[in-house]
Amino acid sequence: MEYAIALVVLAAVVLVIVVRPLLGSAGEADRTAELRAELEAAKEAKYREIRDAELDFRTGKLSQEDFRRTDRELRTQAIEILRRLDELD
Incomplete structure (x- = not known):
């Protein structure tokens, strides 16, 4: 009887040791995918801000200075977003 209990405990420990890294990497992949999606959205928003600033300049809402x-500033921020996206690859 004691042998059976020890065998079940040993099997449970081995199962936890084997499965834990697999679960951890899936969570990390999810976090990476989520971060990539956030950065892609930020990139598109920054590009839109750059286009809006160009339009404001062309229509006289912004001085040249x-x-x-x-x-x-906007391009510096866009470059930082692109750098962070490259780091994920």
């Missing part, structure tokens, strides 16, 4: 500053 303001446009240059805004454009530089």
Whole structure:
């Protein structure tokens, strides 16, 4: 009887040791996919902001100085988003 209990406990321990890494990597893949989706959405939003700033400049809503500053800031932020996306690959 004691032998059977020890065997069941040993089997449970082995099962946990084998299954745990598999579950952990699936969770990590989900987090990576979620982060990638967030970064892709942020990239598209940043591109839209850049286009909006260009339109504002062309229609006279932004001075050339303001446009240059805004454009530089937005492009710097876009580059950071692209860098983070590249790190995921």
